[in-house]
Amino acid sequence: MPSGSAPPEKLVNFLAGGMAANTFWTLCYPVDVVKNRYMTQLDPSAIPFRRMFAHVLRTEGVPGFFRGFVPSFIRSFPTNASAIFVWESTVRLLRGETRE
8 A cells, every 4th residue: 555545445334343342342441241140140120220320340250340341342343343344345346346
């Protein structure tokens, strides 16, 4: 890629998909942890969803909201980058666009 030129559109789509996924998981992972804890408790009426936040904080502290974050974060970039890349490539193919 020559200096001063724009990166290829496919590379931009790939990187944008990966970075969007990492941003999403960084911001939403604590809520996902609470949702999973709520869904997997044996008695769903034991701890209401809203109180599950306080329960996780009280029993595990702030690190409890990020248990399992690293594998999810690492997995999210290639998975979602590939998905966006394939989606955008398919749209370009169906529209008949041939540029890189």
